[in-house]
Amino acid sequence: MSATFRACVLLLALSAAALIGALWLGPAPLANPFAADAATQTIVWEIRLPRALAAWLVGAALGLSGAALQGLLRNPLADSGVLGLSGFAALGAVLAFAFGAASLAPLAAITFALVAAIAVTALGWRARGPASLVLIGVGLSSFASGLIALALNLAPNPGALADLINWTLGSVEGRSMQHVVLVGALLLGGGGLILAAARGLQALTLGEEAAAAIGANLPRTRALVVLGAAACTGGATAVAGVIGFVGIAAPHLVRALAGHDPARLLAPSAFAGGALLVIADISVRLLPTDAELKLGVAAALIGGPVFALIAARLASRGGDA
Amino acid sequence: MSTLLMLEHVSVSLGGRPVVQEASLTLAAGEIVALLGPNGAGKTSLMRAAMGLIASTGAVQLSGADPRALSVRERALRAAYLPQRPQSIWPISVESLVALGRYAYGAAPDRLAPRDQAAVDAAIESCGLSALRKRSMDEVSGGEKARAHLARTLAQQAPLLVLDEPTAGLDPAQALAVADILRAHAQSGGAVLLSTHDVALAARIASSVLLMRTGQVIAQGPAGMALTPDALQQAYGRKARLERIGDAYAALFE
Structure with missing residues (x-):
């Protein structure tokens, strides 16, 4: 997957996302952005492009953290959603929104994602087989869901409940350039940490003990991935709510092209995650429904069966990757 | 000695x-x-x-040094270890697996310096894996897997x-x-x-x-x-x- 190919797909997807929607704009606004009328300029530059960029960056953050967590935990079913990071990030953001501190939502999302990442890494480090780890993640996710329900139940401002519930369904609708900058900055920071752990992830292919014996600093690798995944997931969730399965699907899709080396999967997984979410976001806009389908709902409807298929394939191989 | x-x-x-x-x-x-x-x-x-x-x-x-006090890298330069049940969790190629033996020298399996490449080539050859070097680890026999892991320890040149x-x-x-x-x-x-x-x-x-x-x-x-x-x-x-x-x-x- 060359850089030129990736740049072309990125431009194509963002252009499509800017032009396609309830109102088809045609290619003119992109060919000469300053010649279009004010309404078209507003639609393209202030509504659709920030939305498309947010979708791309959220998808990239989730794809990257999924690939990193799979490498760290040596488990192809690992991702921020399955392991409970997204659930906890959502809990943090919900608490911030519900208690009138919306500006703290990103920080709360990252902090809570970090707590979940530390918990799942500590509990799942020695998990035997993919299923045990997934069960730990299911437990954490359920706990986070319960706490979100509790927070909603006890929210001091019941009028905001509908907005909060909508937000937890996951969407990039109405996102501005401020959101783009926020998720972009966290992707940059978290991605940097994850890329610094790339060689450690390669070493973990040999298992924990042999990786340490070839000279890999595993505590450092673990810390970098946990912090990086928490930043990426926290940023993605704070901006778009809970969007599951991108972190599983993106690395799975690119393995056929990029191979199985965990380090070489990182950048392509980020790219694929971004592309997947932009395409999914264009699709939900085109569906003829009264209310626009939420991106998180669409991701779950597509990602759930994909997850089941991967799990079934793993089970047929005796749990091996 | x-x-x-x-x-x-x-x-x-x-x-x-x-x-x-x-x-x-x-x-x-x-x-x-x-x-x-x-x-x-x-x-x-x-x-x-x-x-x-x-x-x-x-x-x-x-x-001459206590391994418990050495950094993981220093230890890897002194001794190579083959566990009882060596693993290749992801199905990487035989060559990539052997190249992991060069980790302590700062080498990435897909970007080997000439010295690292020479060590990997020598280890692959001495273990009789030259014909299988591009093969995925899940496409080789149990005996070939064992030899690939041994080659990985040899490539470490400890x-x-x-x-x-x-x-x-x-x-x-x-x-x-x-x-x-x-x-x-x-x-x-x-x-x-x-x-x-x-x-x-x-x-x-x-x-x-x-x-x-x-x-x-x-x-x-x-x-x-x-x-x-x-x-x-x-x-x-x-x-x-x-x-x-x-x-x-x-x-x-x-």
Whole structure:
């Protein structure tokens, strides 16, 4: 997957996302952005492009953290959603929104994602087989869901409940350039940490003990991935709510092209995650429904069966990757 | 000759249960020491203690330094370790797996410097894997997997090899080929500590053996002297004797 190919797909997807929607704009606004009328300029530059960029960056953050967590935990079913990071990030953001501190939502999302990442890494480090780890993640996710329900139940401002519930369904609708900058900055920071752990992830292919014996600093690798995944997931969730399965699907899709080396999967997984979410976001806009389908709902409807298929394939191989 | 490994009165406990008690051995350049004994004798724990991978009491020195105090990189430059059940969790290529042996030198498997590439090529060739180097690890046989993991430890170019059952699952010809590789490593100034259930092979290649049972060392020394019928019976609980046939040995268990 060359850089030129990736740049072309990125431009194509963002252009499509800017032009396609309830109102088809045609290619003119992109060919000469300053010649279009004010309404078209507003639609393209202030509504659709920030939305498309947010979708791309959220998808990239989730794809990257999924690939990193799979490498760290040596488990192809690992991702921020399955392991409970997204659930906890959502809990943090919900608490911030519900208690009138919306500006703290990103920080709360990252902090809570970090707590979940530390918990799942500590509990799942020695998990035997993919299923045990997934069960730990299911437990954490359920706990986070319960706490979100509790927070909603006890929210001091019941009028905001509908907005909060909508937000937890996951969407990039109405996102501005401020959101783009926020998720972009966290992707940059978290991605940097994850890329610094790339060689450690390669070493973990040999298992924990042999990786340490070839000279890999595993505590450092673990810390970098946990912090990086928490930043990426926290940023993605704070901006778009809970969007599951991108972190599983993106690395799975690119393995056929990029191979199985965990380090070489990182950048392509980020790219694929971004592309997947932009395409999914264009699709939900085109569906003829009264209310626009939420991106998180669409991701779950597509990602759930994909997850089941991967799990079934793993089970047929005796749990091996 | 320089001492590459020194263990003095090393004891290991796992979950409060002593699994190695007061084991001592010295391994100099040019030597091969084989750990023998039934399952659960403590061979693996002793090897892991030698590498500093688990907590132990007593003195442990890898080329004059305590591995528990060394950085992981410094340790990897002194000793390469092959675990009992080596893994390749992701189906990477044989070549990429072997290249992981260059980790301590700062090499990434897909971007090897000429020196790293030469070490990888030599290890692949010595283990007879040249034709399989591009093959995925999930497309090779059990014996080929074992040789790939051995090649990974050779590519590390550490003076000491600590190999936990390197011939497990290999046919006799392949096991002898591995024995030749280990001999060549020792003759080139390295040393090998290996564990095995193949008493005859150990007697054939090791300069000395260490026979263990339930964490204790029963006998130690050159195979012909240490592996007496009494020692073998004490270790394995069956009447046994070691017979020399030319350059080879046969271990006969009744």
